[in-house]
Structure formats: C-alpha cells, structure tokens
Amino acid sequence: TGSSRPQRMLKAVQKNATKGDPKSVISAIDYYCRHKEWAMNVGDEKGLILDSVLTEVNPSTALELGTYCGYSTVRIARLLSPGSKLITIEFNPAFAAVARQIIAYAGLQDKVTLVEGPSGDLIPKMKERFGIKSFDFVFLDHWKDRYVPDTKLLEDCGLLRKGTVLLADNVICPGAPEYLKYVRNSPRYESQYYKSNLEYTKVEDGLEKSVFLG
Numbered sequence: 001t002g003s004s005r006p007q008r009m010l011k012a013v014q015k016n017a018t019k020g021d022p023k024s025v026i027s028a029i030d031y032y033c034r035h036k037e038w039a040m041n042v043g044d045e046k047g048l049i050l051d052s053v054l055t056e057v058n059p060s061t062a063l064e065l066g067t068y069c070g071y072s073t074v075r076i077a078r079l080l081s082p083g084s085k086l087i088t089i090e091f092n093p094a095f096a097a098v099a100r101q102i103i104a105y106a107g108l109q110d111k112v113t114l115v116e117g118p119s120g121d122l123i124p125k126m127k128e129r130f131g132i133k134s135f136d137f138v139f140l141d142h143w144k145d146r147y148v149p150d151t152k153l154l155e156d157c158g159l160l161r162k163g164t165v166l167l168a169d170n171v172i173c174p175g176a177p178e179y180l181k182y183v184r185n186s187p188r189y190e191s192q193y194y195k196s197n198l199e200y201t202k203v204e205d206g207l208e209k210s211v212f213l214g
C-alpha cells in the first residue's frame, strides 16, 4: 500500500522546512498543497485572517476542533504568548499521528495538546482533564454539521465566557448554513463575516467570527 496524502504532506515538510521554524513549516505545506496536491488546510489566504484575529484576541487558552494534519494548529500555536495553551481535537488516529509530527517539527509541541477522540465526548471533559475554566478562542474546522452541536455543547459546559471569540472555517464552501443561522440570529453572539477564498483556489469561502456575549 502506498502513502496517504497526509503522509506525503509530512514528507514535504521534512524535506523543505527547517526544524523548529513554524513559518517554514507553514510555507512548505502551502507550497505542496498549491502546486502538488490540494488538501483541506485553512491555507495561506484565510490563514492571514486567522492570524489577525488571533493577534487581536491573544488567547491564553485556545481550542481547535479538527486538527487534520496540524497546519492551522501550527499557525495558531506560533502566535501564542509564552505560557498560553492550545488544545486541538482530532478523532482520526492516522491524521493525529501526522499532525503530532508536523507540530513537533515546528517545535511547538510544548504549546499544543492534541487530544484524540470525538469532540462531542471530549468537550465535556475539558475542565476535569485539562483544568480549563473557559476558552478565550475557538477555531472550528471539523465536520461542518458538528459546528452547531459543539458550539451548544461549549455553552452548556460553561466553556465560553463573555468575549470568547469563535472563528469558523468554511462557512461558504463546503458551507455551514445552520451554523451561520445559529450565530447570526442568536442574541448571545455578535458575528462578522470575513470574505476570502477556499484554500489554494479562486472559489469563494470565508470565516465567520462570533463573539460570545455571555
């Protein structure tokens, strides 16, 4: 059996990036996915929006739903202040294994806790397992039909506080229509759409930023 796309992405990082240099890991993945083989990373264009929202929020505790190969994990973790933590959830063991290696190659393993399992099972365990009081920032990039149930679960578990910022990828393509309805119609969120393009393409996509009002 041959290699998988995530394994080929990891090889491209090991070949073209510099160990301990997150920027070079990000560039190596973007180059590979733009010129060799498309993959569902948030990418360089939407990545700049992610970077700017992150810099604005400067979270002490951040959560990512859907690690995949760890591209956005590296993008987020590289911008965290010393002592800040990112927890990322991934239920596919093969993806998690590649992500761990990409995160380690970037030298960011001390800032990131990758937890393997379904978000629906793990979110209710965040407080007891990781001593999380609440998250300052949440990046949603997993199955699009899980965005609403997991947002409601984060609310119900008391993991959102007044001012927590949720940033959701792919609200246009593949689309998360129920999520857009939920955060845009709820009095508990102040939402804003950042128009962009689907990673490595000219197709429209965007990120939705929603501030929890408590």
Ligand SMILES: Cc1ncnc2c1ncn2[C@@H]1O[C@H](/C=C/CNC(=O)c2cc(-c3ccc(F)cc3)cc(O)c2O)C[C@H]1O
Pocket: 040, 041, 042, 065, 066, 067, 068, 089, 090, 091, 092, 095, 117, 118, 119, 120, 141, 142, 143, 144, 146, 169, 170, 173, 174, 198, 199
């Ligand atoms: C519930 C749950 N718990 C833990 N991990 C979960 C989970 N649901 C998915 N995951 C993990 O996140 C990752 C899944 C992400 C889903 N993302 C996507 O399906 C996705 C798809 C596209 C896309 C766009 C146009 C096209 F023509 C084709 C594809 C683009 C993207 O940026 C995406 O994030 C991997 C999976 O194992």
Ligand SMILES: [Mg+2]
Pocket: 040, 041, 042, 141, 169, 170
């Ligand atoms: Mg995505």
